[in-house]
Amino acid sequence: MPEGRRPADSVLLRGAAAVFGVLGLLGSALADGQLLATGGVSTIEGSAGGGVVPWAVLAGYGTSDEWGGSAFASTLNTGDYRLDVAGGALTFNNRLELSLARQSLRLSTLGPALGLGAIRLEQDVVGAKLRLYGDLIYGDWPQLALGVQHKRHRDFAIPSAVGARSSSDTELYLSATRLFLAGAGGYNLLVNGGIRYTRANQAGLLGFGGDQGGSRRAQAELSAAVLLNRHWAVGADYRQQPDLLGFAKAEDWRDLFVAWFPNRRVSGVLAYVDLGDVATLKNQRGWYFSVVANW
């Protein structure tokens, strides 16, 4: 869809990005107190976690007396769809994470089929995550966090045409994450379990609610990862999806990933993602790449 159709939105987003940048620099005695890899990577919605599942950890490597943050760019290509995401997050005292992401979904197959060319659908996600209790590694309790994501679709014509009820929504999630030292045959094991209260179709890229239901429901979000050493992790995500649009069944998402943490400044993710059937197109699978910078 044409850029700049909603100039107010762009100004807002650019302003927010500028504020983020300035705050990030202010906090920029590098926040390095956490162990390598324990900040996770950036999810496609901007919050820290695995590839598609937010974890209870907060972005960056700051401890309770530091500010930190991250910026990322990710891309997923299934052939029929291509999702590009860019965004960032700021974390204050390992207590509160604020995040921003802009997602752009290219309909490589459906667009031309509808006579619209290779169109894109865009969505903005503004998130906040509060660490409630516990710790990823130390003490008796896993790290628990409560998150909220406000999503605003910028190109609602197509979601609306297939039955979505709303172009924006706010959803809550609760997640628990723990790193078990020597937990998997001597290797460190990270386990995350979460619940999201949502009515988003394909995470909101196809709008919110639909002809099959308008209310939010609890959906499971799980991840497990084994740290091969300080620098490499392999794991899997699973994310349940509500199925609210009658025109096509939505299936749960899952992925297998390899993440590389050469140092605290950058990390990279390579994943193989299976979104199931998406908007009538079968078996949407493909590679996902992501690069994250931390400070």
Place this chain on the structure above:
Amino acid sequence: MPKHSQWLRPLVLASSLLLLCGCVSTSPVSGDDELFVALGGEPDLRLLVDEFIAVSAPDPRVAPTFANTEMKRFREKFYEHLCELSGGPCVYSGDPMAEVHRGLKINEGQFNAVVENLQIAMSRRGYPQPVQNRLLARLAPFQRDIVVQPGNSD
């Protein structure tokens, strides 16, 4: 049932079990000396302590805290502590962890720096990951005694 239930069930089971057992802390010291042996016994463990000190000495995150420390004593007590913790034939004769570190105002970042330096030292000494992680798993419970807690709630 949708086909992904074959993924979901083991994942749900695994995560709930693991999160559950995360709330039940296990005793740091097991009865046997398996880990002590895996660490190579006294000679290798002493070399690990030396390597750890060598890695930490130039590290600005931890070195200043040791400014007034008598290193000969630290080296001996730290060895004893690791030896006992790994099931070796030692009795730690130093002061209790909470008491030793209380006045030092050690923060979370410094504790993690020590963990990281130990990891680096263990890698340099050639220990496989599982041995490294087993030792760290026995050290992790001391974090709450050593670090000045940011709040009293967690």
